[in-house]
Amino acid sequence: MRRRTCIITYYGYMDGSGEYYIVIDSSICDGCGLCVGQCPKKIIETAKAMIDIEEKIVATVKEEHRKNIKYECLPCKPDKETPPCVSVCKNNAIRIIWKAKA
Amino acid sequence: MIEGSQQYWRWREYHLVFPEKRPKQSSIITAGVDIGSVSSKAVIMVNGEIYSISIMRTGSSSPDSAKKVMEWALKDTELKLSDIHYIVGTGYGRVNVPMAHNTLTEIACHAKGANYIWGPTVRTILDVGGQDIKAIKCDEKGKVLSFLMNDKCAAGTGRGMEVLADLLKIPIEEMGAVSLNVDEEPEPVSCTCVAFARTEAMWLLRRGWTKEKVLAAYMRAMAIRMCNLLQRVGCESELAVTGGQSKNVGIISRVESLLGMKTLPMPEWEKDGRDPMAAGAIGAALFAKALHEKAKK
Structure with a gap:
């Protein structure tokens, strides 16, 4: 079977405290933008992405926030409940990886 | 000039033209301009083959760097900027490439480039810029x-x-080889932070560490970081390393031994530009x- 073309983007960091990534699958994301309104820090936007040479509108983390995720995502980070960007997505295109170092 | 003011961090900027790929009347001429945070690269292709390549340091202004690196790539060719059918800008400064017809993220470009350099067997790419x-x-x-x-x-x-080359007074292109010149691999440095690199290296030197040992410790820490990233996406063979650090044997050999996996060999880029x-x-x-x-269709 041919592998489905999926473009998975990991935005985040890895350091002494553990690792944290916002993972967006561009092949599932339909660019509806619901997550944009849900983010308390407004770090998500919908933008044109080139998938090979075809253009598609998908959710991305704004370029200027990509190196600040450690601080921007702080309000939603405690893993008690699902972050709003993840729970609002009807296609399950967004997930969060948060593994604190023991 | 003060004695010893040699610029150890300065790496070789170069320009190569491959006259056998000279364009004909009907050739499709395209160019790629990659403005990185440290180096700017321009490649001119004729029918999808490298005709001219230039690499230089990025200046303080991205548009100027783009112009300069493109002018350099055009030098000693029969081409003018207007002869190029399509130019794509990429890299950190891609929005500031004034002559580009389109811009793409460096991610897509690196994957395509690695596929061209090493062929279709490349599955994982580590870009160290x-x-x-x-x-x-x-x-x-x-x-x-x-x-x-x-x-x-x-x-x-x-x-x-670059910071370490300057501090240790070792030419940057020799650092990889120097770092391998240790009897046993030291513990990696605790942090690879660029801002603290000087301080940490100086502290180790004062404790009596040799330059080789300091470099080995720093590069080991870098290699561990790289392997962590690779393991997160899942490292599949074959693995290619791109970016400036692909020329650093100290990093490459440490990544290989940590992963227990060979990286693809450095191509003979001086002959065909596949750098x-x-x-x-x-x-x-x-x-x-x-x-x-x-667009033509």
């Missing part, structure tokens, strides 16, 4: 499947190597060809 590290997975056509965006800072990248450092620009020029052909 001047200010960030990226891990990319691609298919046999060089199409991106998944990628990991850089960490939150410039830790453990080419810029850090892994310019993978982004090569990929951009290939995309330029695809986009030009798509």
Whole structure:
């Protein structure tokens, strides 16, 4: 079977405290933008992405926030409940990886 | 000039033209310009083959760097800027490439470029640039499947190597080999932060560590970081390293021993321009060809 073309983007960091990534699958994301309104820090936007040479509108983390995720995502980070960007997505295109170092 | 004021951090800027790839009347001429945080690369392709390549340091202004590196690539060719059918800009400063017809992210370009340099067997790409590290997975056509965006800072990248070259007074191109010249591998440094690299290295030197040992400890820490990123996306063979640090044997051999996996060998880029450092620009020029052909249809 041919592998489905999926473009998975990991935005985040890895350091002494553990690792944290916002993972967006561009092949599932339909660019509806619901997550944009849900983010308390407004770090998500919908933008044109080139998938090979075809253009598609998908959710991305704004370029200027990509190196600040450690601080921007702080309000939603405690893993008690699902972050709003993840729970609002009807296609399950967004997930969060948060593994604190023991 | 003060004695010993040699600029150890300065790496070789170069320009190569391959006259046998000279364009004919009907040739499709495309170019890729990759403005990185530390180096700027331009590649001119004729029918999808490298005709001219230039690599230089990025200046304080991205548009100027783009113009300069493009002018240099055009030098000693029969071409003018207006002869190029399609130009794609990429890299950190891609929005500031004034002559570009289109811009693409460096992720897609690096995957395409690595596919061109090493062929369809490349599955994982580790791009170690001047200010960030990226891990990319691609298919046999060089199409991106998944990628990991850089960490939150410039830790453990080419810029850090420049800082250490300057401090230890070792020419940057020899650092990799020097770092391998240790009897046993030291513990990695606790942090690869560029801002603290000087301080930490000086502290180790004062404790009596040799320059070789300091470099080995720093590069080991960098290699561990890179392997962590690779393991997050899932490292599949074959693994290619692109970006400026692909020329650093100290990093490459440590990554290989940590992963227990060989990386693809450095191609003979002086003969055909397939320089892994310019993978982004090569990929951009290939995309330029695809986009030009798509526009004509």
